[in-house]
Amino acid sequence: MHDLKLFVAPGTCARVPTIALEEIGVPFETELVRLAAKQQKTPEFLAKNPKGKVPTILIDGKPLTENVAILTWLHRTYPDAKLLPETTDELERVKQIADVAFFSATVHPIVTRIAMPMYFLDGEGAYDRIRPKGAEAMGPVMSMVNERLENGPWWYGENWSVVDGYLFWAWWRITGVGYSADQFPNIRDHAARIIERPSVARAMQREADNIEVLKSEGLYLAPK
Numbered sequence: 044m045h046d047l048k049l050f051v052a053p054g055t056c057a058r059v060p061t062i063a064l065e066e067i068g069v070p071f072e073t074e075l076v077r078l079a080a081k082q083q084k085t086p087e088f089l090a091k092n093p094k095g096k097v098p099t100i101l102i103d104g105k106p107l108t109e110n111v112a113i114l115t116w117l118h119r120t121y122p123d124a125k126l127l128p129e130t131t132d133e134l135e136r137v138k139q140i141a142d143v144a145f146f147s148a149t150v151h152p153i154v155t156r157i158a159m160p161m162y163f164l165d166g167e168g169a170y171d172r173i174r175p176k177g178a179e180a181m182g183p184v185m186s187m188v189n190e191r192l193e194n195g196p197w198w199y200g201e202n203w204s205v206v207d208g209y210l211f212w213a214w215w216r217i218t219g220v221g222y223s224a225d226q227f228p229n230i231r232d233h234a235a236r237i238i239e240r241p242s243v244a245r246a247m248q249r250e251a252d253n254i255e256v257l258k259s260e261g262l263y264l265a266p267k
């Protein structure tokens with residue numbers, strides 16, 4: 044059995060491996076990283092992840108970073124959890140990695156423009172100028188995702204996968220700051236469906252608990 048410690052912060056993409064770990068059902072610990080206090084840039088944290096980001100996971104004390112790698116490791120280490128569909132076809136296996144990478148490398152950067160426009164421009168102008176550009180870029184991406192969900196309740200049709208967890212996080216993040224769900228009814232329904240999943244509910248509860256900790260310390264930054 045591996046000793047697993049996941050560094051997390053509420054509302055971030057660390058939700059995706061948290062969902063994966065809850066789905067697997069192995070014991071794991073989470074440690075809250077206080078982003079507002081720049082804990083991710085402290086020498087102690089940078090020694091684990093020089094990029095200064097969550098998620099970071101310690102596997103038997105050894106760090107692994109990047110959602111694509113963390114989710115791939117979890118899937119390969121705990122195949123019974125079926126985080127991705129079972130296949131013996133090497134091309135299919137790599138295509139599944141492409142799906143995870145799509146959310147990490149294509150969707151996530153656009154999410155950041157919408158949810159965190161202040162990373163790109165100082166002052167209130169960020170919200171008027173960067174956020175609409177992000178929304179414009181997100182339109183075709185979410186249209187494609189919405190169309191894919193015509194084939195079933197989940198990304199891979201009948202089978203839930205961690206890609207659904209990734210989509211849920213991205214969708215929750217952008218709709219949480221006002222991105223309209225109206226154009227994309229399949230994704231809206233997907234979000235309503237996934238929140239009923241026990242692993243997702245448990246991951247959300249962990250975040251809610253951490254939000255309370257941050258509030259008590261005056262370090263909670265509500266999405267706006």
Ligand SMILES: N[C@@H](CCC(=O)N[C@@H](CS)C(=O)NCC(=O)O)C(=O)O
Pocket residue numbers: 054055056057078083095096097098108109110111147
């Ligand atoms: N490519 C990385 C992205 C990680 C990332 O951007 N994490 C954000 C939260 S969603 C973070 O830690 N931000 C804190 C910072 O940049 O200071 C992955 O997929 O794991």
